[in-house]
Amino acid sequence: MNTAILITYDKEDSVNEAKGLCDAAGYQVVHIIKQNYLKKPKYGISGGVLEDLEELAGKLRPDVIVFDEILKPSQNYNLATALQREVLDREALILEIFESRSSSAESKLQVKLAQLRYEMSRAKEKVRLSSMGEQPGFMGIGQFEVDVYYNDIKHRMKTVKSKLEKAGKQRELHRQGRKRMGFKTISLAGYTSSGKTTLFNKMTGETKTQSKELFTTLSTTIRRVTINQEPFLISDTVGFISKLPAYMIDAFKSTLEELRYADIIIIVIDINDSILELKKKFASCMRTLSELDVKHDKIIFALNKSDLLKIEEVNRKAGILNLSENEKWISVSAKTGDGVDNLEKLISNILDGPNSYKPNEQLGMQGKW
Template identity: 30%
Template sequence: MQYNSAEEKNEKKAVLVAIITQNQNEEKVNEYLDELAFLTSTLGAKTIKRFTQRLEKPDVRSFIGKGKLEEINAYAQAEKADWVVFDDDLTPSQLRNLEKELKVKIYDRSLLILDIFLNRAQTAQAKTQVELARNQYLLPRLTRMWTHLERQRGGTATRGGAGEKEIETDKRIIRNTITKLKERLAKIEKQSRTQRKSRGKIVRVAIVGYTNVGKSTLMTRLSKSDILAENKLFATVDSTVRKVNFEDIPFLLSDTVGFIRKLPTHLIESFKSTLDEIREADILIHVVDVSHPTLDDHISVVNQTLTDIDAGDKPTLLVFNKVDLLEEEEEISVEEKIKNLKNTYWNKEQNDVVFISATNKENIEELKNKLRKLVEAKHFTIFPNYLKNTYY
């Protein structure tokens, strides 16, 4: 096999696995696997094969049936796969059994997302949040194949029956680490709350949305500052806050971590302080990738997550981004698609709707005008006499 670069040579090879059930049909499973492949790519691995199996429910022992497991094992060994990635969470016993059978690194969706967050986190707060979530997730799932604690326990080599003692040592290390991380996070969160209070009564706007819909690019357009924007899931993990002025009306604009289906519970719990940027916002900008085939599902996931964190009733500007990626079809033109979406979501959600391309700066001024009206309305409830004669 020829490699074009050192990076390609070092790229991991991954096999993806999912089950088809009554609650998760084949079409939905393929959609989830597309997303899982994108997640896997984000963490640095190339998907070389997908396996699916129809089951009423996951196999208690190994998630998938014995025959399918043997098929996956034969393929993984023949192709020298590095990872086998499951689209649903695995129980501790399933993980142990799968590692024993397949003898490669096993990921489930939650651990994959946690590792992506671990690589993406930049601030002390985000790093601590992710480390806490990851340790809480790994604690019941430790097996002898995990070696990430070797340095902490002294790197002593153990053989045979010492393996169980080694796992217990690892568990003790993780419990102590969790305690320390919780203490560290409590101090950081206290500082964050103090910082948020010190911002005064200025209007606060938070950009929310599914991951990889263009939130960071939009943040750059609105705040005129350089924000990391990549075509990868979870390019942004840390919240970014910028002060913006629209015709002398100031407000704070924050870019937040993207939502995703099956987001690990531990991660939501650990990221509560980051999600406070959303909870404490006066206005939300909900960004949607209008070109994505399952945008309705993305909207539902975001709306449900907002409801779960008690932020579902805030004034919201619904922004359909990436109109430059919409394509004509035989039955319907791009203009008709946009018109139908606008009518649908205006009637359904009763909130402002705007269609833009953050990358091409298309309709950005229309977005700014709609946002300015929302910010003004909130601003003048806080400061009734502020610049009133300028506008009325």
């Protein structure tokens, strides 16, 4: 696994999310530097912090430095030169995640388009730096080359856009392909670091390894799981990301397209979040799901990390999110495994038919733990 030194904000939420993003991009975080401010002009961080970082980078030899803020090309260049390492800013990191998770033709194009927009937003400064001889690989280029560089990005964007218009039909085929394998599918969604992967591993952990082999060709984020003697495919999705820039929203949504044809969607919620965070994330999650045309009756809310709270507190927070009435929700701990069996029962109940599931019965179960 590739390694990273992570520079992020000195706030628990930020640290957890940034670690989650590194994890999703396949980087093992070997050291974290926490700062109150990441927008200093030359390096994003202060000269003193940079000195510490130089020493650390020399010792730990990470593959990349992840900077959990947006960096200008000049800042990225200054940092990368001082540290002799590739530097990924927050947006570049997110784009890497999307790229590794995009599976359909449409999704790949959406991600490509977002990458070109990222490049475009940095083109002006790159060109300016190069004309001052400060950007290697762009050394001393003239106005003609500047225009070529710009026009090249523009041209590539145009090509991607026109391909996207045609890709809508392919999505349909892709979906049918998955259905044809004859498995019902469960998708895990939710914010980064809510516990999707932990729950995914918990739910699939008991699966016999032999049956996994059959599906290794699919992806590492899709596995087979048996619930109540019935086989399912379960998939771990990219996850929602806070402060997602507007130009990435289409790319993000395209990575979630599998939610459209999933039979069950488990929205994993970190119930240990503050009420403010919970409300904000819940609202944004619901907005995205409705934009994706996901049917409400396929959704289960898994209130995760319940091991960190009293059950009364879980219930109270569920009430605040208006989950008490007709919504299907369950309190779980992906870490300890508490409630995972109930989650599986709920899944079977829903798939066995609309009449077999009674929300109030479910709530009754809540109280007993």
